[in-house]
Amino acid sequence: MRVVDALADWFAAAGITHYFGYAGGAIWPIMDGLIDHPEIKGIQAKHESHAVHQADIYFRETGRIAPVIVTKGPGLMNAVGGVASAMHDSVPLLVIAGGTATHFMGKAGMQEMYYHGHEDAVSVMRPLTKGAWMVIRPDTVIDTLNQAYKLAVSGRPGPVFVQLPTDIQNSVVEGAIIPPSSREVRTGSRVDAAALDEAAALVRAAKRPVILAGGGLVRSKGGADALAAFTETYRVPVATTVPAKGMLDETHELAVGPVGRSGTWAAADATRGADLIVALGARFSDNNAGNWRKGAIYDTEETKIIQVDLAIEEIGRNYDVTLGLQADAGGFLTDLGAALGGEALAIDGWRQQVAEFKQTWAGEVERVITGDFDRIHPGRLSHEVGEALKRHENTHLFVDIGDIDQYAEPYLQITRPGSWHISSGMAEMGWASEGAPGAAVAKPGLVPIALTGDGAFLMGPQVLATAIEYGLPTVWVIINNKELGIEKKGAGRAFGRNHPWIFFRTPDGEPYNPDFVALARAFGADGERVEKASDLAAALDRGIASGRPYVIDVDTDPDVPTYFTTGLDRAYPDNWYAGYGAQGQLETP
Structure with missing residues (x-):
């Protein structure tokens, strides 16, 4: 059998039921080997970073690894941010990449990262993972995968990376497939x-x-x-x-x-x-x-x-x-x-x-969720999403990175442990909006809700195509304020002005965003626009009940100040020589 046939058999022996990724020439052999295992479902995202986020969320929902398979060069480089996010959040991933054939390493062929060594992707992934390997002997592939899998799930979990050159993938091997369960380690995790x-x-x-x-x-x-x-x-x-x-x-x-x-x-x-x-x-x-x-x-x-x-x-x-x-x-x-x-x-x-x-805090919440605001307050939106989670037990929430974090955190109430998910460590924009369909893959019948800003959603709106292709009912709730809200408020507070990048504008200065509802429909999804707070609950109920990919475009007030706990702000030190008053840190005179 070929190495790739052994790899597919190893997936089956490991109990793997799904994998994510994106097609590419350096993984054609792997893809061919997996054809013979149709019971293991492959989800092709529309970008490698989406695939990593979806596998990340798949694990959060199931506690099981779904490998991510990407091609060499730009394919694996597109996965870097997602891998770093998983590392920061202690989420185990198994990322498998193709690589340049060993015959051609160092010849600077197409997509080879040869600048400081032959096919040097391991150097990129090493600081972002618990372990990174390039396998150059076909008879060690399964052994390496078992070691990688053990490392990913043991102790403090995290991602691992294995690169397989194309000639290694096609090589012929023989013998029994040893599953990762044979290498499991039960670590002591109780104190004396x-x-x-x-x-x-x-x-x-x-x-x-x-x-x-x-x-x-x-x-x-x-x-x-x-x-x-x-x-x-x-x-x-x-x-x-x-x-x-x-x-x-x-x-x-x-x-x-x-x-x-x-x-x-x-x-x-x-x-x-x-x-x-x-x-x-x-x-x-x-x-x-x-x-x-x-x-x-x-x-x-x-x-x-x-x-x-x-x-x-x-x-x-x-x-x-x-x-x-x-x-x-x-x-x-x-x-x-x-x-x-x-x-x-x-x-x-x-x-x-x-x-x-x-x-005292309940009084502040009441002021925000019942206040008579001209436009939708993001705190009110967050509260309504929380109420929808209470009404629909088949929902989980995935919160993206941006200004919405700072309203969802205080004003949205979670009553079911495990129904709230966020990636606040590496804080990669698009984690929720691109990854949420992974929850629908993980748990059929679950409706994931991605609460996201317009900036984060626009980093990967093609995720709608993935949801349509695989029939993954997902609801995207988009804060539409035509700007990068957290950047505007943070930089504006620090410097008293804002760079043009922060605002979405046409050449004549008009606020701009695409029509998100029309965009959803162009992909084959459903959607609606909400301009009044009183309409939020019904829109959320419709989206959740639709059983289809659904976009809710919410016109929110861009002028609401960023929420901070009383007495706090971002307040990062910006001059190394200035005393900061951090606990455990020496002071500069």
Whole structure:
């Protein structure tokens, strides 16, 4: 058999049911080999970056890898941004690329990256992945794939890259196909009894504890159930990072919402007032920590931190920790609950304070969602999308990068853990709008909703063609403000003016966007335009119920200021010599 036949058999042995990618000359042999396995469904996106985002979201929905297959040169280069996003978000991917035939390496043939070495794609992918290989012996292909697969899913997950030159793909091999299950490693991810006792003692001694649920808890099997059980037993207030939004039903009396630059007031008040933060798979990123300014969200001189993470390098990266523990977040929380013995915590006064924080925040939400605005407020739009998720349990939400983040985070309420998804680490525009159909591939019957800006959507509107070709009912809700809103507000605040790139304009200065509804129909999808807030709910219901790709073009107010948690702004230091006041950082005189 050919190597590519062995590869296709390996897919089957690994339990792979779908793959994504885009055709190209350097992967013709792989494509030919997969023809003999029609039970493994291939989804061809309209751009390699879309394929990576769709495979990323496929994994988030199923917990299973769907390989991404791309050609050499520009094909694999188009995948770079998506791979980096997956690495930042700890999403395992297996990216397989074709490569120049070994006979021709270094001859500068078409699409070879030869500038610093023969077919040097591995050098591009190495810093963006957990591992990158070019296979130059046909008899080692399956062994390399098994090693790559093991690395992708073990420990802190992440993407891996394997390149197969075309002559290697066509080479003849023989022997049994060893599946990746034969190389599985069950890693120890529970802490010892002494560490649990120390953590339990810190929790019992705390007067104002807060659980901070992070993306690591999202990736933890049973993490949401562990969080709910711990919260019900010990009644500790719960804040989240943005990726973990909704890990505890946000209508729960102890859920204060996401905390950070654009989090809820209630969450920021809770973390600022806490004397103990139990951080579960949370990196304390710049958004979450208010750019690490002392006291902005956290103050480790006043607040003790227990930081739990599978990745040792994340523990203590940005803040001093009272107790740093390498562990699976969900497993640790279950073990901590057992170590506490079911004994109630004496924090009734703190719970009452948190209830007051939530009441104050509810007033702000009410002002935005019931206010009489001339045009649609993005906070109101976000709220209505959240309400649609409640009405339709067959929906999940995927939030793109842009100004919408800073309204969806505080004003949109998530009640079902796992129904909110965002890629805020690398923050690649188009992640949601291009990747959302991957959720429909992963879970037939699920209707993914991509909440996106016009700038992000225009980076890849051809995703509509993919949704039509494969019958993937997806709803795109587009904030149409004819500009890059987050850029306008951020740069305008910093410099008092804006570059022309920020605005979408015709040569005579008129605001411009394509007709998104007409564009949808040109691809074969459905759509409608919404200009009044009172029409949002019905439009969302129609899109979800349609069972088809559906675009909702929402005319939003471009003049609404960017939302920031009270007391915060973007506030990045822009002069190296200026003192910044970041925790754990030396000061310049």
